[in-house]
Amino acid sequence: MPQSTSVSPPLPSDRPAVLISGASFAGLATAFWMTQLGYRVTVVETAAGLRRGGTPVDIEGETIQVLTRMGMIDAVRAKALPPRDFEFKDEADRTLGGLPTASSADEPATGRYEIHRDDLLDILFAAVDGAVEWRFGCSIVDLVNGPEGVSVTFSDGTAGDYALLFGCDGSRSNTRALAFGDGEASVFYMGGYFYLRVVAETGLLPANRSQIFSVPGRTAMLNGYDDRTDIALAFRSATQIDYDYRDKAQQRRLIHQHFDGLGWKVPEMLAHVDAEDDFYFDRASQIRMASWSTGRVALVGDAGYCVSPVAGFGGSMALIGAGRLAYALRRHPDDHGAAFRDYEAGLRPFVETVQEKAATTGMAMLFPADESELEARDRKISAGAIDL
Numbered sequence: 001m002p003q004s005t006s007v008s009p010p011l012p013s014d015r016p017a018v019l020i021s022g023a024s025f026a027g028l029a030t031a032f033w034m035t036q037l038g039y040r041v042t043v044v045e046t047a048a049g050l051r052r053g054g055t056p057v058d059i060e061g062e063t064i065q066v067l068t069r070m071g072m073i074d075a076v077r078a079k080a081l082p083p084r085d086f087e088f089k090d091e092a093d094r095t096l097g098g099l100p101t102a103s104s105a106d107e108p109a110t111g112r113y114e115i116h117r118d119d120l121l122d123i124l125f126a127a128v129d130g131a132v133e134w135r136f137g138c139s140i141v142d143l144v145n146g147p148e149g150v151s152v153t154f155s156d157g158t159a160g161d162y163a164l165l166f167g168c169d170g171s172r173s174n175t176r177a178l179a180f181g182d183g184e185a186s187v188f189y190m191g192g193y194f195y196l197r198v199v200a201e202t203g204l205l206p207a208n209r210s211q212i213f214s215v216p217g218r219t220a221m222l223n224g225y226d227d228r229t230d231i232a233l234a235f236r237s238a239t240q241i242d243y244d245y246r247d248k249a250q251q252r253r254l255i256h257q258h259f260d261g262l263g264w265k266v267p268e269m270l271a272h273v274d275a276e277d278d279f280y281f282d283r284a285s286q287i288r289m290a291s292w293s294t295g296r297v298a299l300v301g302d303a304g305y306c307v308s309p310v311a312g313f314g315g316s317m318a319l320i321g322a323g324r325l326a327y328a329l330r331r332h333p334d335d336h337g338a339a340f341r342d343y344e345a346g347l348r349p350f351v352e353t354v355q356e357k358a359a360t361t362g363m364a365m366l367f368p369a370d371e372s373e374l375e376a377r378d379r380k381i382s383a384g385a386i387d388l
């Protein structure tokens, strides 16, 4: 797997060329489908290799059908994680209630399960490696979205012409900024910030267990697996905070400001915050665009319709989006405009439902903003009426 700037040899140029920006779930799945449709595919990824880390991806519903059509479902099921119990805790570590356990890898293919993010990336990468041209350590710096094609200039000074461009470059999408002139305009701020770090197994909780502890405006969460622990801390902020995303010390200070003095397992969690810089800190946000395409450019996954980590569905949505886009292009092989309209018309209602639920119920259940929201959540926990 390429881990540094690399351009593999060009493929025979007898098919239309398409460019994909971003090599994560949306980009790799789109690359898979575009090769299936007969396009010559180039993938440009700003990182030196696949970007690893993060919490597991939910595999359920249409995602299972998509992975089945991609011929990957057996490989995914072979890596499925054991079911994980989910417990809401109070300060004294008493269990207030829980969520039904996800179905296990042994259940029929209709069940729901999880897979580590890196395992799914590897499966997707293996399916397209050798069939696409990779440009790691590179990104698009300029593009002209013309009636006959998209002309692109890359950060290494080279240029290329493509029939179509797919922006699969995440919630801070470069393609969205360049093709739609839209950086921040589509960002829907959900009212909080989160910290995530994956560490080796901590002993803070048993394997295959998630635990969550909330006070008004602050939530601490642990996910335990056989070999690792996710440490997640989230706090509410009515307005956005002006911080430098490169300044890890500043982000650590923000976490301490909100979590110092809290009980439960928070002091042990904060020790991990202080230990290393390899953490993820970001605002909870969604991308809500008026349209997911313009001319010959279409967005897939977080770039066009990020549902936020609160939804727990970002990876699945990217796979579903790539599958729907491919289906639309298959139906309209000579009319990308009609295909892009079909893709969006079919998927948008589902995206909006997931986004709405995450922004309302999801936030209230996982990150209660104040005392009354916390009490309402705890009543639901006691009644066994939590639905996430």
Ligand SMILES: Cc1cc2nc3c(=O)[nH]c(=O)nc-3n(C[C@H](O)[C@H](O)[C@H](O)COP(=O)(O)OP(=O)(O)OC[C@H]3O[C@@H](n4cnc5c(N)ncnc54)[C@H](O)[C@@H]3O)c2cc1C
Residues within 6 Å of the ligand: 021, 022, 023, 024, 025, 026, 027, 044, 045, 046, 047, 051, 052, 053, 054, 055, 056, 138, 139, 140, 168, 169, 170, 171, 172, 173, 174, 175, 196, 300, 301, 302, 303, 308, 309, 310, 312, 313, 314, 315, 316, 318
């Ligand atoms: C390292 C990492 C860890 C994550 N961890 C979690 C998590 O713990 N929980 C969660 O809910 N979600 C997480 N996410 C987000 C989650 O992967 C996405 O919500 C979901 O998978 C949708 O995938 P995507 O391909 O649309 O976007 P992403 O997974 O965000 O991938 C976007 C890709 O585009 C690349 N890219 C960015 N800018 C450019 C550019 N200018 N040019 C070329 N390429 C570019 C990025 O490097 C990345 O590989 C994580 C994402 C990353 C990259």
